[in-house]
Amino acid sequence: MRLFTAVLPPIPALQELADAVAPLHGLPGADRLRWTSAASWHLTLAFLGQVPAERLPELESGLAAVAEVHPAHRLRIAGAGRFGDRVLWAGVEGQTWALRRLAEAVTGAVAEFTGDTDAFGFHPHLTLARAGSHRGHRRAVQRVAAAELDTLAAALAPYSGPEWEAVELHLMESREEGGAVRYESLRSWPLADWS
Incomplete structure (x- = not known):
């Protein structure tokens, strides 16, 4: 099972972001990107990779x-940016310190399943689109995509969505079906209520 952990924004926050992202599809170069769907948007906390099913109870306990x-x-979804010349993302604001601490704790809890940690650190975001590449033209496509991603990120940068409460930690499975990747929440746990 290919697993990761995540926080899932509520549907109204995702719908508002989808409405803000829709006009970006008409900008130059947007048709050359692979856009993710609102149904797949999430805040990844840690990747686990392949985990044998018999280890799920141990993982779930942690x-x-x-x-x-x-x-x-x-939290609120706000702003935008890009990772290199490959990914367009929407950012996160609010009590990101709490989200960061959660991600650090999750990373520690799953360390024996992953065997390594992300060298780039935790950067909360929702992936909106990825730059495509064609055989033989990969470098040229990436250079063009970088400029396109800058334009798209700048167009979405002023966005600030509604505030929402992150209340659950999800264990997610990533599956490829018919060439498309689908994410499913296998299990979730409520976060502590300190109010």
């Missing part, structure tokens, strides 16, 4: 323990 001691927190 994640439940993390959720018990980390509080629910207020």
